[in-house]
Amino acid sequence: MSEELQVWIDQDLCTGDGLCAQYAPEVFELDIDGLAYVKGDSGDLLQAPGVRTRVPLHLKLEVIDSAKECPGECIHLVGE
Ligand code: SF4
Numbered sequence: 001m002s003e004e005l006q007v008w009i010d011q012d013l014c015t016g017d018g019l020c021a022q023y024a025p026e027v028f029e030l031d032i033d034g035l036a037y038v039k040g041d042s043g044d045l046l047q048a049p050g051v052r053t054r055v056p057l058h059l060k061l062e063v064i065d066s067a068k069e070c071p072g073e074c075i076h077l078v079g080e
Contacts, residue, residue, distance in 0.1 A: 003079040006052040007063055011035045013074035020075060024062040027055060028075075052078060 007027065009020075014035045020028035021036060028036050029045055037045040038053040046053055055063045055077075067075040 005055040005060055005063070006078040007038055007055050007067070008050055008052040008076050008078070009036050009038055010072075010074040010076065011037070011049070013072040015072045017071055019069055019071065020066040023066040023069070024059050027053065027059055027063055028066065 009028070016030065016034040016036070018030050018036070021030055026043075027039055029039055030036050031045055031047070037047055038051065040046050040053055063075075064077065067077055
C-alpha cells in the first residue's frame with residue numbers, strides 16, 4: 001500500500017507562468033490574480049494558504065513533473 005500523494009502550492013513564490021496548469025489541468029489552475037492554485041475533488045479552487053489536495057493516481061507523474069519543472073519551486077508534494 002503506497003501512501004496517498006498530496007500537493008500544495010506556495011503562492012508567495014508562484015511566477016504565474018502556468019506550467020503546472022498545462023501539465024495537470026485537473027489539479028492546478030490559474031486564478032484571476034494570475035497565481036496557481038490546487039483544485040479540490042469537485043474542481044473548485046482551494047485558496048487557503050498551504051491547503052493540500054489529493055493527487056489522483058493517474059495524474060501522479062504529471063504532478064511530479066510539474067513540481068520538478070516549476071520555475072518558482074513552489075509546488076510541494078506530501079506523502080511521496
Ligand atoms: S508552475 Fe509553479 S510558478 Fe508556474 S504557475 Fe505553477 S505553481 Fe506557479
